[in-house]
Amino acid sequence: MADKAVPHFHNDLGVPVIEVGAREFMCIGARPPFDHPHVFLDMGADDEIICQYCSTLYRYRPGLKATESDPPACLWDDSAKVDTVKAA
Numbered sequence: 001m002a003d004k005a006v007p008h009f010h011n012d013l014g015v016p017v018i019e020v021g022a023r024e025f026m027c028i029g030a031r032p033p034f035d036h037p038h039v040f041l042d043m044g045a046d047d048e049i050i051c052q053y054c055s056t057l058y059r060y061r062p063g064l065k066a067t068e069s070d071p072p073a074c075l076w077d078d079s080a081k082v083d084t085v086k087a088a
Contacts, residue, residue, distance in 0.1 A: 007067045008038065008076040011056045018056060018074045021064025027051040028076055 008026040009018060023043040029036035029051070036053040043049045047060045061070065069075045 006040070008078070009058070009069055009074050010035070010076045011054060011074060013071060013073060015071060015074070016057060017059055019059045019061040019064065019070040021061060021068045022066040023060055025058075025066075027054065027056060027058070029054040029056075031076065 006024060006026055007020070007022050008028055009020060010028045010031050011018060012030050025041055026038045027036075027041055028038045039051065039053060041049050041051060041058065043058075043060055049058050050056070051058070064070065067075060
């Protein structure tokens with residue numbers, strides 16, 4: 001299975017702003033099972049975007065890699081979930 005090309009971010013911490021290193025990404029709201037529909041967000045030329053489901057403000061920070069966020073805990077990595085399924 002190929003790695004997903006679009007990073008996914010969540011706001012379990014309930015922070016008002018998440019800084020990200022990608023202008024195109026998915027917002028999942030909270031981590032599963034409390035996630036909202038996974039929505040693709042595209043900032044275009046802007047530096048900020050608000051998720052229409054959870055109202056999280058995402059701000060682009062060029063110093064971050066595409067798979068990085070501030071706070072770092074807001075990057076969703078589902079590989080543990082995938083590995084658990086494979087092991088079953």
